[in-house]
Amino acid sequence: MNKHISDMSREKIFNAIKSAKPTITADAKTIEDEALELLKESEFARPQLMSEDATEALMLRIDAGLVIGTTCEKISTLDMLPHSVKQFFDRNSLPAELKVQSVEPLNKLNWQGITTDIDIVNDNTVGLCWAEYGVAETGSFVAHSSPEMPILLNFLPLYLIAIIPKSKILHYMDDYALIANEIAKKKQTPRNMCLISGVSGTTDIEGVLVKGAHGPEVLHIIIVEDE
Amino acid sequence: MQANKPENFTQNVTDALAQPDLKMIIRRTTDKAEAKRTDAIANFPEFEKARAQGQKVKDHTIKHMDHYLAEFEKNALAQGTIVHWASTAEEASKIVLDICREHKAKKVTRSKSMLGEEIGLTHAFDNSDIERIETDLAEHIIQLAGDPPSHIIWPAMHRSREDVVKLFREFHSDPTYSEEITDLVRSARRDLRTKFLTSDIGISGSNFLLADSGSSCTVTNEGNAELTITPPKVHIVTAGIEKLVPSMAHAIPLLRLLTRSATGADITQYITFHNGPKRKNDADGPEECHIVLVDNGRTKMLAEGMEEMLRCIRCGACMNHCVVYKHIGGHAYGSVYPGPMGSVLTPHLQSLEVANKQTHACTMNGRCEDVCPVNIPLPKLLRSLRAQSWQKKYEPLTNRFFVKFFGQLAKRPQLFQLFSSCGVIFMKIFSRNGWIKFMPFTSGWTKNRDLIEPETTTFMHQYKKLKNLKVMERKL
Numbered sequence: 001m002n003k004h005i006s007d008m009s010r011e012k013i014f015n016a017i018k019s020a021k022p023t024i025t026a027d028a029k030t031i032e033d034e035a036l037e038l039l040k041e042s043e044f045a046r047p048q049l050m051s052e053d054a055t056e057a058l059m060l061r062i063d064a065g066l067v068i069g070t071t072c073e074k075i076s077t078l079d080m081l082p083h084s085v086k087q088f089f090d091r092n093s094l095p096a097e098l099k100v101q102s103v104e105p106l107n108k109l110n111w112q113g114i115t116t117d118i119d120i121v122n123d124n125t126v127g128l129c130w131a132e133y134g135v136a137e138t139g140s141f142v143a144h145s146s147p148e149m150p151i152l153l154n155f156l157p158l159y160l161i162a163i164i165p166k167s168k169i170l171h172y173m174d175d176y177a178l179i180a181n182e183i184a185k186k187k188q189t190p191r192n193m194c195l196i197s198g199v200s201g202t203t204d205i206e207g208v209l210v211k212g213a214h215g216p217e218v219l220h221i222i223i224v225e226d227e
Numbered sequence: 228m229q230a231n232k233p234e235n236f237t238q239n240v241t242d243a244l245a246q247p248d249l250k251m252i253i254r255r256t257t258d259k260a261e262a263k264r265t266d267a268i269a270n271f272p273e274f275e276k277a278r279a280q281g282q283k284v285k286d287h288t289i290k291h292m293d294h295y296l297a298e299f300e301k302n303a304l305a306q307g308t309i310v311h312w313a314s315t316a317e318e319a320s321k322i323v324l325d326i327c328r329e330h331k332a333k334k335v336t337r338s339k340s341m342l343g344e345e346i347g348l349t350h351a352f353d354n355s356d357i358e359r360i361e362t363d364l365a366e367h368i369i370q371l372a373g374d375p376p377s378h379i380i381w382p383a384m385h386r387s388r389e390d391v392v393k394l395f396r397e398f399h400s401d402p403t404y405s406e407e408i409t410d411l412v413r414s415a416r417r418d419l420r421t422k423f424l425t426s427d428i429g430i431s432g433s434n435f436l437l438a439d440s441g442s443s444c445t446v447t448n449e450g451n452a453e454l455t456i457t458p459p460k461v462h463i464v465t466a467g468i469e470k471l472v473p474s475m476a477h478a479i480p481l482l483r484l485l486t487r488s489a490t491g492a493d494i495t496q497y498i499t500f501h502n503g504p505k506r507k508n509d510a511d512g513p514e515e516c517h518i519v520l521v522d523n524g525r526t527k528m529l530a531e532g533m534e535e536m537l538r539c540i541r542c543g544a545c546m547n548h549c550v551v552y553k554h555i556g557g558h559a560y561g562s563v564y565p566g567p568m569g570s571v572l573t574p575h576l577q578s579l580e581v582a583n584k585q586t587h588a589c590t591m592n593g594r595c596e597d598v599c600p601v602n603i604p605l606p607k608l609l610r611s612l613r614a615q616s617w618q619k620k621y622e623p624l625t626n627r628f629f630v631k632f633f634g635q636l637a638k639r640p641q642l643f644q645l646f647s648s649c650g651v652i653f654m655k656i657f658s659r660n661g662w663i664k665f666m667p668f669t670s671g672w673t674k675n676r677d678l679i680e681p682e683t684t685t686f687m688h689q690y691k692k693l694k695n696l697k698v699m700e701r702k703l
Binding site: 002005006007008009010012013014016017018019020021022023024025026028031034035038039041042044045046047048066068121123137138140145146147148149150151152154155156173174177178180181184189190191192193194195196197198199200201202203204205206207208210212213214215216 | 255256259270271272273276277279280283284287289290291292293294296297306311312313314318321322325362363364365368381383384386387388391408409411412413415416417419420423424439440442448449450451453454457458468473474475476477478479480482483490493494495496497498499500501502503504505506508509510511512520522526527529530532534
């Protein structure tokens with residue numbers, strides 16, 4: 001029944017659009033060229049970065065307090081990560097418990113002294129995730145869903161640490177769109193592509209900002225130089 | 228709170244103006260939003276270029292809407308999404324409810340979507356045996372209060388902290404006894420956490436639909452969209468057909484405009500592109516994904532020369548800057564979409580006959596157009612609707628009589644001047660200390676505010692006097 005309604009509506013909608021004055025029937029190539037032409041304007045219609053170097057721009061943005069609830073540090077090798085995580089626990093007076101995303105670079109690290117496999121449903125969890133990309137323009141990290149990347153790891157814990165390899169930090173969101181386009185061409189688009197720029201926040205009660213509305217209250221970004 | 232009806236606009240306004248704190252509550256949020264937007268634009272000198280680009284992206288998509296809709300459908304199907312089409316709100320609502328029933332859903336979580344409100348989804352669930360759980364904090368508050376939304380970005384802006392304290396104490400399983408806003412938010416976090424994880428179906432809207440990939444995009448600050456969508460087995464997206472853009476690269480300029488215009492932030496905390504159901508072996512995500520593409524008056528707008536309104540990206544900047552909205556709030560409009568954008572949309576989504584009064588609730592100061600991130604000429608569109616309302620004889624007889632009478636007078640300058648002079652004398656009779664509190668034929672105005680006392684003589688009289696003076700000066 002719904003299929004029938006849906007098909008009828010589809011036909012009705014397309015007929016209405018085709019008969020409306022502002023719509024123009026053109027061949028796909030002409031439309032594509034016109035659409036590409038519009039993107040040439042992006043270069044002049046985006047904000048200036050705080051530095052020409054993408055990593056520096058991302059860090060400066062976070063240090064300036066422009067990314068809500070977020071701090072940032074840079075480490076020279078991945079081996080230093082467990083130490084940085086321990087410092088994070090100390091700073092936030094947290095028990096040494098961590099939910100580590102199961103990816104090879106993180107699995108092979110020495111997590112001695114830290115419990116690494118806990119249930120992320122528990123509210124006070126610290127999550128550790130491996131970001132696909134960083135974006136300097138917005139101070140974001142990008143997570144892609146995969147067998148190794150549960151999307152909920154970025155949303156359930158109250159504390160989140162995201163690792164971004166320095167080589168994966170992009171200048172603008174437009175640069176990420178180009179990459180997403182390449183992934184799509186290879187038919188490898190993940191189910192979710194999340195651009196995360198700060199912590200879960202709300203201003204819904206009297207316009208007052210409260211962090212940790214549903215997801216993380218604290219986000220710490222660690223940039224690894226050697227990757 | 229019973230939802231107001233658009234056809235009762237005059238009464239709704241009277242009721243709103245009678246609420247002593249409403250104006251202060253509205254301005255607390257809208258003034259802050261206005262100031263934050265001003266700062267955001269000042270820190271983004273390329274804003275005008277971005278605005279021009281955003282407008283072009285939307286106009287291009289609207290111009291080739293049939294092409295992009297077909298592309299979107301093809302690519303969404305290829306991602307494994309089941310695509311549904313709905314001409315009307317009723318059809319859209321029925322499709323969503325039927326999917327829920329097919330899956331024997333008992334509980335659905337929903338992230339904020341104005342389209343969901345537009346198609347009456349909230350009422351449809353409330354009249355069914357399926358429990359609806361709103362997950363956006365503001366929507367959660369108004370669901371507990373039984374209120375309709377009063378703003379498209381801050382739907383609970385009409386509710387004070389004290390109201391929220393009472394609601395949470397009554398409805399939350401583990402309520403806070405503190406009145407601190409942080410503790411109230413924590414209470415909601417606790418209450419909603421288990422609901423996110425035990426929901427049968429997650430329902431979201433979509434800020435953008437990407438034609439080249441068949442993706443939908445959600446934009447939130449709370450992260451509730453991802454928490455709504457990821458745990459359940461089924462994800463349903465409801466989206467208006469005007470949400471289309473050619474690709475992610477085309478959505479990005481609009482994202483830059485959307486958040487700056489809505490909240491004054493450079494970017495929102497969570498932007499997620501959803502591409503169908505979970506892939507094989509994915510760690511989480513729904514197994515089934517549906518998208519309901521809704522017309523509900525949009526093609527009619529296209530046919531009736533209102534296509535500029537289809538550019539709207541639902542940022543709410545027009546209402547934050549509207550002097551009328553700031554006085555009466557969102558509920559008075561009696562529609563899902565209040566403020567200037569709502570006054571243009573509602574006549575198309577419902578009918579001009581029931582929503583023609585809203586088109587007159589505008590001072591034509593043009594601020595809405597000035598701040599619109601995609602250059603929608605809202606005053607022009609409102610004037611066009613006023614003209615249609617006049618042609619269709621929806622205006623009250625008294626208004627029609629006085630406008631026609633004025634038209635006749637305006638064509639006869641001497642008679643016009645005579646009436647104006649008499650008018651000034653008449654008004655002077657009722658003025659006290661520079662203000663008129665009551666005067667026959669003006670109760671529509673003086674019921675809620677005073678009229679200013681006129682000058683001693685008419686404009687024409689003063690103009691002539693000035694002209695004569697200048698002639699004399701020149702002669703001298």
